[in-house]
Each structure stands twice: as C-alpha cells, then as structure tokens.
Amino acid sequence: MKVSFIGLGTMGYPMAGHVSNAGHSVVVYNRSTHKAQNWCEEYQGTFAATPALAAQEADIVLTCVGNDDDLRAVYLGPEGVFQQAKVGTLFIDHTTASAEVAKELHQAAQERGFVFMDAPVSGGQAGAVNGVLTVMIGGDVNDLNKAQPILNSYAKATTLMGPVGNGQLAKMVNQILIGGVLSGLSEGIRFAQKAGLDIPTLVDTLKHGAAGSWQLENRGATMAKNEFNFGFAIEWMHKDLGLCLAQAEKMGLTLPLTQAVDQDYQDLMNEGRSRQDTSVLIKAFDNKAKS
Incomplete structure (x- = not known):
C-alpha cells in the first residue's frame, strides 16, 4: 500500500519504520524536517514538505502528533492532509486526544469523501520500537479490516471499541488505570524498602500473582533506585489525565x-x-512523607 505517516516523535518514528520494513511505500512528514531526513536515511521511504503533499497519493494516512490543536492543524489547516488527499483515503489517528476532536475529524472526513478512525495506542516507546503496541480503535469494522495489514506491522493487538471516539475513551481508561497503579506501586515500593525487603526478588515474586502489572514488572526496580530518565514523560501524562478529567466532568463524574x-x-x-x-510519581509520595 501507499502509506503516509505524519509525526515522527518518540512513537511515530519507529512505527513508521515498521510500516516501511513491512514492504509498504511510505512518505513521512515531520514538523522538524531534519528528523524526517534522518528517518529516510534509516528506512526506505521519502519525506514531504507539508502534510498535504505527504498525503496526496496515499491509500492510508497515519497520524501521531501532540494534542487536539496539532490534529486540527495537521488535518484541517491550509497545508493539512485533507487538502490534497484522494477520495476514499483512510485516515487513522494514533494521537492520544479528546473524543470530541476525533468526532470532529470524522465528520469533516465524511464531508470530503474520506474515512477516519481514532486509534490511540498503549505500550510506550518500547512497544513502538518492538512493534508490540496495543491499539484501541473507534470506527467501522470494514475500515479496520482494510487497515489491519498496516496495523499488524507495529501492533500485537488491535481491538475495535465501537464508533469513532470510543478509541479515545478507551485510552482514557488506560491512563486512569496507570495513574492508580503507579500510586499504589509508589506506596508499596517505599513500604518494602522500609521493611528491608529485596526489591528485585519482591518484584519477580509479585509479578506472577494478583498484584502483577506491567508497571510493577517494568518500573518497580527502577522506582526503588530513583531512576526516571526514560519512558513516558509526565508532561504528556499530565496532558492525558487532563483529557480524562475533562471527559469525566462532561459525563457528570468525579x-x-x-x-x-x-x-x-x-x-x-x-x-x-x-x-x-x-x-517518578514515587517522588510525590516522598514529598508528602516529609511534610
């Protein structure tokens, strides 16, 4: 297939690489041109000067950018992907954004003869690099079937959650759960250290039981050592949780x-x-313990 990938950030860069390695014809766009040039030196593909030019010949356009405003610019702006795309083009957005912007872009796509699905991902940078992401999709099953060969290049699981917008709602649940798990893990790790338990042994034991989680297995030992210079930045998690809280307010929940x-x-x-x-949420626990 002819595929366009818009946004070569921490997640998008390796995801686009997997699409290229799977044998598809890939055109990339990134706001920082040097990153697109670097990608083309590492993988088979070309880069375009604007999102519109990247999308003009594509069968499928994938996007993975920062937030709602970035999405509107990339899709609806004067140089956005909707400007020159072919009728029938399938747009798949992997950004973690609001359900409202997903529905807005879905409506705009329909008016132009395009198809849009929201498809946020989970699995972090490691999941993107290793091609084992989990994708939560809002859209139509027939469109998902068309996209499946592309999604399979970087995902271990793709699940249709319902109509457009439901992918983003599912991702919000994902972020809510991560926050809760990390909160409990912070208290548990500090408790274990105070009790004199060996953290690697504890993590290796508990990961097989009811308390097991990705966070425990992959972050428990590093949290105990106060190592945080890797992974999913809290400025992005703060953005994501803001989306969760805003959506909850709209639904009358606290x-x-x-x-x-x-x-x-x-x-x-x-x-x-x-x-x-x-x-690094464990440092917030430390700060509270001192006060």
Whole structure:
C-alpha cells in the first residue's frame, strides 16, 4: 500500500519504520524536517514538505502528533492532509486526544469523501520500537479490516471499541488505570524498602500473582533506585489525565484518585521533572512523607 505517516516523535518514528520494513511505500512528514531526513536515511521511504503533499497519493494516512490543536492543524489547516488527499483515503489517528476532536475529524472526513478512525495506542516507546503496541480503535469494522495489514506491522493487538471516539475513551481508561497503579506501586515500593525487603526478588515474586502489572514488572526496580530518565514523560501524562478529567466532568463524574495523581504530576513538573518517566510519581509520595 501507499502509506503516509505524519509525526515522527518518540512513537511515530519507529512505527513508521515498521510500516516501511513491512514492504509498504511510505512518505513521512515531520514538523522538524531534519528528523524526517534522518528517518529516510534509516528506512526506505521519502519525506514531504507539508502534510498535504505527504498525503496526496496515499491509500492510508497515519497520524501521531501532540494534542487536539496539532490534529486540527495537521488535518484541517491550509497545508493539512485533507487538502490534497484522494477520495476514499483512510485516515487513522494514533494521537492520544479528546473524543470530541476525533468526532470532529470524522465528520469533516465524511464531508470530503474520506474515512477516519481514532486509534490511540498503549505500550510506550518500547512497544513502538518492538512493534508490540496495543491499539484501541473507534470506527467501522470494514475500515479496520482494510487497515489491519498496516496495523499488524507495529501492533500485537488491535481491538475495535465501537464508533469513532470510543478509541479515545478507551485510552482514557488506560491512563486512569496507570495513574492508580503507579500510586499504589509508589506506596508499596517505599513500604518494602522500609521493611528491608529485596526489591528485585519482591518484584519477580509479585509479578506472577494478583498484584502483577506491567508497571510493577517494568518500573518497580527502577522506582526503588530513583531512576526516571526514560519512558513516558509526565508532561504528556499530565496532558492525558487532563483529557480524562475533562471527559469525566462532561459525563457528570468525579475521579478523585485521578485528580490527586494529576495534581502530583503538576507539582513534580513544577520541580523541573517534566521530562521524567511517569514512575517518578514515587517522588510525590516522598514529598508528602516529609511534610
């Protein structure tokens, strides 16, 4: 297939690489041109000067950018992908964004003879690099079937969650759960250290039981060693939790744990930790323990 990939950030760069390695014809676009040039030196493909030019010959256009405003610019702007794409083009957005912008772009796509699906991913940078992401999709099953060969190049699981917007809602649940798990893990790790337990042994034991989780297995030991300069930056998690809280408010819900975790991340960002991994939440626990 002819594929366009818009956004070569931490996730998009390796995802686009997997599409190229799977044998598809790939055109990439990135706001920083040098990153697109670097990608073309590493993988088979070409880069375009604008999103519109990247999308004009594509059968499928994949996007993975920062937030709602970035999406509107990339899709609806004067140089956006909707400007020169062919009728019938399938657009798949992997950005973690609001359900509202997904529905907005879906409507705009329909008016132009395009197809749009929201498809946020989970699995972090390691999942993108290793091609084992989990994709939560809002859209139509026939469109998913068309996209499946592309998605299979970088995903281990793709699940249709319902109509457009449901992919983003599912991703919000994912982020809410991660925040809660990390909050409990922070308390558990510090408790274990105070009790004199060997953390690697503890993690290796608990990961097989009811307390097991990706966060425990991949972050428990590094949290104990206060190592956070890797992984999913808290400035992005703070953005994601903001989406969760805004959506909850629209639905008449309050999320007290998520609100507390989000505030902890805001406080940590104020300490200059914006680019550290989400597991740095344990430092918020430390700060509370001192006060």
